[in-house]
Amino acid sequence: MQSLLENIYDSKDIKKLSAVQRKELAKEIRDFLVSHVSKTGGHLAANLGVVELTIALHQVFDVEYDRIVWDVGHQSYVHKILTGRGNQFHALRQFGGMSGFPKTEEHPADAFNTGHSSTSVSAATGFAVAAKLEGEDKTAVAVIGDGALTGGMAFEALNHAGAMQIPLVVVLNDNGMSISQNVGGFSKKLKQIRNTKRYFRFKSNVKSVLEKIPVIGAKLKQFFGRIKAAFKRMLVKDMFFEDFGFTYLGPVDGHNLSDLEVILHQAKALKKPVVVHIHTKKGKGYTPAEKDPDRFHGIGEFDTQTGQALAKKEIDWSEHFGITLCNLAEKHPELLAITAAMPLGTGLTSFQKRFPDRFFDVGIAEQHAVTFAAGLAKAGFIPCVAIYSTFLQRAYDQLLHDVALQKLHMVFCLDRSGPVGKDGETHQGVFDISYLSHLPGFTILSPSNQADFSRMLRYAVEECDGPVAIRYPRGTAIMASWEIQEEKGFSGNLVRDGEDVLIAAVGTTVFDAIAAAEILEQHQIYAAVLDLQQIKPLNAEILFKLCKGKKLVASLEDNVLTGGFGQQLCALLQQRVEVFAYPDEPIVQGTIKELKCKYGLTPEQIAKKILHIVM
DSSP states (O other), X not given: OOOSGGGOOSTTGGGGSOHHHHHHHHHHHHHHHHHHHHHHOBOOHHHHHTHHHHHHHHHHSOTTTSEEEESSSTTOHHHHIIIIIGGGGGXXXXXXXXXXXXXXXXXXXXXXOOOSSSOHHHHXXXXXXXXXXXXXXXXXXXXXXXXXXXXXXXXXXXXXXXXXXXXXXEEEEEOSSOSSOOOHHHHHHHHHHHTSHHHHHHHHHHHHHHHHSXXXXXXXXXXXXXXXXXXXXXXXXXXXXXXXXXXXXXXXXXXXXXXXXXXXXXXXXXXSOEEEEEEOOTTTTOHHHHHOTTTTTSBOSBOTTTOOBSSOOOOBHHHHHHHHHHHXXXXXXXXXXXXXXXXXXXXXXXXXXXXXXXXXXXXXXXXXXXXXXXXXXXXXXXXXXXXXHHHHGGGHHHIIIIIITXXXXXXXEEETOBOOOTTOTTTOBOSHHHHHHTSTTOEEEOOSSHHHHHHHHHHHHHTOXXXXXXXXXXXXXXXXXXXXXXXXXXXXXXXXXXXXXXXXXXXXXXXXXXXXXXXHHTTTOOEEEXXXXXXXXXXXHHHHHHHTTOSEEEEEEEEESTTXXXXXXXXXXXXXXXXXXXXXXXXXXSOHHHHHHHTTOSHHHHHHHHHHHHO
8 A cells, every 4th residue: 555655745735635634744754753764864753753743834824935044953854845846855965865854955945045044034024024025925934943043143034024024934843942931721711712713804804894994993903902912911811922913823732634724724824923832742653752752852873773873883073072070070070061051962961960150051052052151251260161162153242352362361162164974954963163273362273183172182181272163073983093192281293294295284184184195105105194183273383393394285174175274284384285175165964084076185195186186
């Protein structure tokens, strides 16, 4: 018997299904997600939680005409399935395959490229205003989670949108804590009344009748409106969204298809800013994900029966950072840890347990995290701010204005620096050298191995008196095969000597530089390899000394070309430097190996280009 899912070729097919069939389709989609994500890895728990919501959205709206913006976008897998892309899931997040996030180039129903948090309401507001200006009967929908709503940009958008009469629906997917307290049985009854078609038809009819009464109709309508608002305020303690100018509908069970469809129809019919508040369960329908939604938020390949990861777990950079920071915190009571909704991802869960009074998770609010930490630093503490490289971009002004200009002693630990692989363009951490290097007073360090990382963190806490950024990649923390220098500061470590060429490498790219040097040696070209260690300030004396007499100086980094280490080295030396870096274009998804190959950064490609120049 053919499954319902096999007959979904585009967004219109779901409208042909009965209510019973749509419920069956939800089950099929959950089975499909577990089966496919277990092979490719990806964001599973969030997608399992929005199956019914996505079906309801596709049932109520025309997703290729109306505009649906998925905040962050990692929960868009179901949307992709319902728009006929189920046959591409074997290549989800793979090189050349389907993105794990909405992508306008991929399908017309992907209204807006997302990947970072708290942007959906702003983008949807833009779509709603555009529809009104063009006189089109379109509705813009923003689907945002309660976590993403902690981002300040979402509140800025709500504040703006609520003041306009635009066709905007904000679906608040509440899968964590409750935003507002329900007030007894009457509140429940009020919700039931407000969420029925009969009530909305009645309210609409009353308005229509009042408007037709000569002379006093409009005044009566305003009068009854004020009475209704006052009555609601007496009964409902939290009028948060209505204070922003939105009509609030909900909360409603986000796994009840019929209720979802009713409330979304109501929201669409209002043609003005509306918040639809739904409750969902992350990982819904797959027991391991329900029990451990954090682990299944973003997961690699796993066994569908047990939920256990298939890859062997080795200590990664995040975990090594957490261990090292805890050890330092034992000696330094003034050391604090701050993160923006990523304690697990940044390796701070142990610190959180051991030093709860010195740990701060500020939510998805990177700008606040940096300035909050700056206040702590000004008060005499040493804050360590752990944020992914791609997310720290969101706090650029705070890094300059609140940290650099005040010369504050703060430590920034940039997890996921360099290419991160399968999450694609929005998550690649290949810009941090560029956006940090021109900030006055910043020290930028980049370890290639575990021992140097520990030393750098200790140095940043105990010896520096200004802002320090330590950037490190995703993946296994590597042990060095060379002798680790223990002198004060970081002047660079010459890990391989050679008389013909110097390759100065940043962070873990030093291992590619060593491999390239070994290939060059087979052609009687002898390359020295410098593990740079410190990107800013550059140690001019060491670099001039090592470059002297070389046929070629090359640089290798996991950053984009413009504003990167290579261009800085070229400016310092005032001579040609062969720069190996990522190009100034969006860096696509794929494994790190595939990305290096695509962009000419494998040891073989590096050696080939150097040979072409020097021979």
